[in-house]
Each structure stands twice: as structure tokens, then as C-alpha cells.
């Protein structure tokens with residue numbers, strides 16, 4: 001029998017007293033007030049009509065501020081701890097663990113779940129901070145509205161001031177020829193995986209040698225999986241066809257606001273940082289933390305297509321054509337000094353995923369060629385004794401089989417979708433075999449209980465943060481957060497991508513979801529009037545649950561929802577997914593800025609210091625107000641917002657899975673808060689402290705801002721048929737890949753929406769997608785030297801010339 005150790009720390013608030021009486025008294029008093037208020041309002045309106053209106057008509061028209069937003073927070077005194085039952089002098093946490101509260105008993109979010117945030121013991125008054133437009137209520141200020149309604153003009157990437165003429169002996173002409181180096185198979189061959197001849201495994205006779213690919217399973221189509229998206233009556237309409245014409249208009253308008261905000265960042269990036277990995281949106285500088293190949297461009301290819309911007313895609317395409325993947329440069333590599341090695345996982349999710357998704361949406365062959373070339377550079381990472389990939393690799397240098405050492409779980413298990421799709425697109429099963437072998441290795445060698453390994457009484461099938469493939473050991477913490485996240489995400493998504501053909505993934509996911517409900521998914525009721533379900537963290541298999549909500553773990557809501565739709569055995573998880581998504585949304589709308597920080601550590605319900613202890617005039621010790629900073633119930637938090645997507649990702653899944661428009665409302669509030677605090681003239685900066693006022697911006701915009709965050713916001717307000725969850729699976733970097741249709745793989749470019757035409761490959765002939773098809777000047781800069789693929793981007797030429805010996 002499982003022990004519910006973790007649940008012991010999550011007592012419902014009712015166990016330690018209730019302030020319900022106080023609340024209902026307050027409510028009836030305020031309803032009386034509101035009746036009186038209404039009478040006064042009628043009188044005031046009459047007076048206004050008689051006297052003020054004629055005056056108004058003759059005065060010059062001025063902008064007047066929007067009415068103050070409805071209060072989202074109850075008066076502060078409700079949050080001073082109510083008198084509570086007498087406590088022993090020294091507070092002793094109860095010995096008996098409370099039974100875990102059933103997930104469906106958790107109350108949905110109510111406005112009382114948002115106590116006023118405060119810092120330095122002073123409550124912020126949101127209506128003073130936002131007198132005219134409160135982003136917490138989804139209100140955009142007039143200034144921001146003006147900016148968003150007027151998107152920037154599209155300009156080609158600027159002609160660089162210096163385009164170094166790289167001498168022939170410095171740059172190696174590109175050598176990857178799709179005819180010679182590409183797969184010799186075709187898309188059709190993917191349907192015959194059992195006919196594929198596997199190359200001999202160099203590991204034969206060693207650990208796990210003699211592995212056999214599950215070719216027969218892979219060749220056998222299964223009945224289509226259950227539908228994932230809510231049954232919207234008319235999915236091709238905004239709002240799905242079940243809303244009023246007004247509401248439809250509002251949603252479409254919101255979508256255009258998101259697109260215009262994206263365009264602002266895209267034009268800013270083009271203008272100031274074209275070809276670099278990232279724009280610095282405050283200083284208008286650039287940064288190259290991801291190999292110097294222009295991560296923002298490749299990561300955003302599919303966003304450009306989905307947002308209907310073919311000319312921007314054409315500019316980006318020329319950059320993609322020019323990248324030389326063998327040249328790795330940049331101020332710092334993602335994980336330390338630039339040493340010519342690439343971070344394998346980041347390269348796969350941002351670049352390979354971006355290229356494959358662009359190929360799936362457009363059918364553009366260039367994308368497939370570039371993807372295959374890049375994948376071949378990454379492949380040696382799998383040449384370890386276990387087949388579990390190494391984390392960093394020097395492209396082009398074949399390494400001899402080695403130990404993978406200690407590997408981070410998310411890095412070890414999250415290339416599954418990208419390589420599987422590459423197999424489906426090329427018909428070359430080699431790509432699939434690598435990730436399949438890897439996944440089987442982890443499942444069979446790491447998750448068996450060996451005593452030392454991470455299998456704990458409650459964590460069960462969950463794996464800890466680090467695995468040592470060759471000896472089967474594993475150690476570190478358990479969570480759905482940093483360094484573990486996408487391993488779990490990819491289990492259920494691989495099940496969907498493979499149309500259920502490989503049984504392993506559905507099984508592993510179902511076990512993990514079940515075990516998570518007994519361990520890392522815990523309830524927190526530290527914040528007055530709330531009981532959250534959060535993906536927390538356990539520092540070891542027997543450790544108590546740390547009630548921390550990481551932003552990175554907020555994808556969990558979407559994952560649980562997806563699993564609930566796909567696997568009948570996990571049906572009830574939709575409720576858990578909704579609850580986790582609510583907690584993550586709360587972590588945004590409860591802050592001063594309306595944005596969610598990197599993490600929030602809650603008090604445990606039985607933490608002795610959770611409430612201030614006060615002595616009344618009878619000398620009794622009572623529990624006083626709930627402690628917390630900056631919000632009651634929060635012990636401490638990392639309050640940076642990095643433009644991350646996970647919360648809007650889950651909000652989007654919830655909308656698409658349930659059809660409940662409340663998720664669109666929540667997402668809109670989040671978006672408006674983001675625009676209010678992070679938008680700069682050229683992009684979207686990070687926010688240093690989501691609980692400060694005014695907020696301070698940090699000079700960084702990671703490529704996932706354009707690849708993921710904007711895409712989820714855009715799709716939240718799009719007609720639900722656009723990138724339907726029944727047609728595409730989104731990678732961990734939000735790159736949609738085509739799912740099987742009627743159990744069969746779908747040819748890239750054959751989705752139901754047509755996003756691109758070959759004749760748009762040249763930016764001069766591609767429509768802008770913005771309503772004004774101004775032709776480009778004939779000499780506009782294309783980004784490269786019009787050479788063959790891999791002919792170096794301009795940024796790469798500069799990098800080369802900087803390093804070249806000066807004569």
C-alpha cells in the first residue's frame with residue numbers, strides 16, 4: 001500500500017479554523033450598500049443628463065480615462081487573521097495526516113483568492129497603481145492600445161554596414177548535398193518500417209546489446225486515438241461558433257493585438273539583431289547564447305507561418321538557407337563558455353524542432369534538408385554505450401563510444417518527437433531507432449528498483465533529475481519542473497504522435513501521472529481562501545513535498561489535460577490539469593504586475609510559522625494574520641519573469657480541451673499585463689520583479705518568446721481549427737508537428753490549413769500578410785550571398801573574420 005507522506009503537509013484550511021462567518025456578514029453588508037449605491041447612481045445619472053451632458057457636447061473632445069476596474073480584491077481587513085481556536089502555547093503540528101482532499105473538491109478560483117499583494121509590509125492598492133486601466137482586469141491603457149493598433153511597417157532585414165568579403169580560404173564552402181548526404185528513402189517508406197535494414201549496433205555484446213527496434217509495432221496502424229479538442233460547433237470561427245457576434249469580434253480583435261505585439265518584436269529583432277540568436281530589447285543590442293545561428297529566426301519560423309506572414313517567412317528562409325551549422329560561435333554557449341560545443345537538447349528543441357515544424361506547415365523542402373543536416377550533426381550525441389545522449393557535443397567531430405556520465409532527465413528524454421517526425425518525413429527509420437532505443441533504455445534500466453535508484457514509496461515510476469545510464473543509478477529531486485519537465489511531457493505526446501502504435505509511451509505516461517498524484521502533485525491551502533493543486537518538488541524519494549510552484553512546471557496543466565483526453569485510464573486528470581492551470585494563473589494575477597515569477601514557495605499548512613501568533617487580552621495565544629511575502633501564504637519567491645510560456649501554454653490547452661471561455665479571459669489578462677510591463681519599443685523584455693512597482697526591465701528576450709509565448713497567446717484567440725490539437729502535437733518548444741490521420745502518417749505540408757506556397761520563397765513575391773503588398777526594393781538585402789545552403793550568414797562571417805588571424 002502506498003504511504004501518503006506528502007499529503008500530510010497539506011491540510012485543508014478548515015482544519016485550523018474558518019472565517020466563513022465573517023465573510024458572509026461582510027457580503028450581506030456590502031449587498032445592502034450596493035442597493036443604496038444603485039439608488040444614488042440613478043439620481044446622479046439624472047443630474048448628469050440635465051446639466052453635464054450639454055456642457056460636454058460643446059467642450060472640445062478629450063480622452064477620458066476608462067472607469068476604474070472592478071475591485072478584484074476584498075478589503076484588506078478580511079486578510080487579517082480571524083480569531084481562531086485556542087492553540088496550545090507552543091504550536092504542535094498534528095500527527096495524523098489529513099486525508100488527501102479529492103481533486104474535484106477543490107474550489108474553483110474566486111476573487112477572494114487574490115489577497116492584496118504587498119511589499120515592505122505595505123499593501124499595494126491596485127486601483128492607485130492602475131487608475132485608468134488595470135491589466136489584472138484585462139484593461140489596456142490608451143497609450144498601449146494606440147501602439148498595438150498601429151503595427152510597425154514591414155522592412156527587410158537591414159543591409160549590414162559591413163559585409164565582410166570572406167576569402168575563400170577562410171570559409172569552407174557548404175558540403176551537405178541532399179542527394180548524397182540526405183536519406184535515400186522517401187516519405188512512403190515510413191509506412192514500411194519493418195522493411196528497413198538496421199545498421200549493425202556497435203554495442204552488440206555490451207550493455208543492452210542486441211536491442212531490437214519494435215519495427216512490427218511501428219508498422220501496424222492502430223484505431224485512431226480519442227479526440228482531444230472540445231467539440232466546438234464551428235471550429236473555424238473565432239470562439240468556436242457558440243458565442244455571440246460581439247464576443248466573436250472581441251476575440252478576433254484580441255488575436256490581432258497579439259499579432260501586432262509579435263510584429264513589434266519581430267521588426268525590432270530584424271532591425272537591431274538580424275542573424276543573432278537574440279535581441280536585447282532594452283539596449284537594442286544582440287546576444288548569441290545558442291551557437292550563433294540566429295536562434296530567434298529558426299525558432300519563430302512556424303509562428304510566422306501560423307500568423308499568416310509569408311513575406312517575413314521568406315526573409316527568415318533566406319537566413320535558414322545560409323546557416324553553416326558546423327560553425328559554432330557566440331559570446332557564451334547556453335551552458336557556459338563558448339567552446340565550439342553545442343547544447344544538444346537546446347539545439348534540438350529550438351533549431352531542429354523549428355525546422356521540422358516549418359516543414360510540416362509549409363512542405364518547404366529547404367526546411368527538411370536543413371533539418372536533416374542538423375540532425376546528422378547531433379546524431380553522434382547518441383553514440384554512448386547506453387545510447388542515452390550526451391548533453392554537449394562538438395558538431396562534426398565523431399566521438400568514440402563513451403559513457404554518457406550523469407545526464408539530466410529532460411535532456412536525456414526530450415528529442416523523441418523531433419527525431420520521430422524526421423523518420424516519418426524522410427522514411428528513414430534510423431532517426432526513430434535512436435530515440436526509441438534511448439527511451440527503452442531509460443525505462444528498463446533506470447526505473448527498476450535497485451535500492452540506490454530513485455524508486456521511492458510514493459514516487460514509484462517517477463525518475464529523479466539525474467540518471468547515470470551505464471550503471472542504472474539515478475539521483476536528485478523529483479518534480480515536473482526544471483531539468484525534468486519535458487521527459488514526462490514527451491511520453492504522452494509520443495503516444496499521440498505515434499498513433500498509439502508503440503505501447504511503451506502510453507504506459508509510462510499513465511504510470512507517471514498516477515504516481516505523481518501520490519507524490520509530487522500536492523495541495524496547498526496556505527493562501528487564504530484557496531486550495532491549490534500544484535506540481536511541487538521532492539528532494540528525494542522519501543522526502544516531504546516542497547510546496548513550490550515553478551513557472552517551468554506550469555506546463556503540467558496542459559500535459560495532464562492532454563493525457564486525460566488520450567488515455568481512458570487517466571480521464572480524471574482533466575480536473576487536476578484544470579486545477580494546476582488555475583494555480584499557475586493565480587501566480588500571475590495575484591502579483592502587482594499581473595505576471596508570474598520564476599517560482600513561488602508556499603507555506604505548508606502545518607508550518608508553525610505560517611501565521612503570526614498573537615496574545616489576546618485574556619492572555620490566550622491565538623493564531624494571528626497569515627504570514628507571507630509578498631502575498632499571504634507565500635514564504636518566498638523568485639520574482640523574475642523571463643517571458644516564459646508554460647502558464648499561457650496550459651491556459652491554451654484548457655481552452656482548447658474544455659471550450660470554457662474563462663480561459664480566454666484569464667489569458668487576456670496575462671497578455672495585457674505582459675504588454676503593460678515588458679513591452680519596449682523593439683520587443684518584450686524580462687521583468688526583474690513581478691511584485692515591484694514600477695517594474696524594472698531586464699535586457700533579454702529569449703527565442704522562446706517569439707516561438708512559444710506569442711504563439712500560445714495567438715492561438716488562444718484563434719478559431720480552434722487553427723493548429724488543432726487533433727491535427728498537431730506541439731513540441732516542448734511549441735513547434736507543431738503533424739499527427740497521424742486515420743492512423744497513418746501525414747505527409748509534411750498536407751495539413752488541413754495551407755500556410756505557404758513555393759512561389760513565395762523569394763521575399764519579393766511573397767505577400768506581406770499585413771494588407772499592404774508593397775513590393776520590395778530590388779536590391780534589398782537577402783541575408784546572405786545568394787550562395788548554396790550553408791554559405792554562412794552575415795553574423796557568421798563577422799564572427800569568422802573576428803577570429804581570423806590579422807595580417
Ligand code: DMJ
Nearest residue numbers: 486644645646704732733
Ligand atoms: C523552453 O525552451 C522549452 O519549453 C523548454 O522545454 C523549457 N522551457 C523553455 C521556456 O521556458
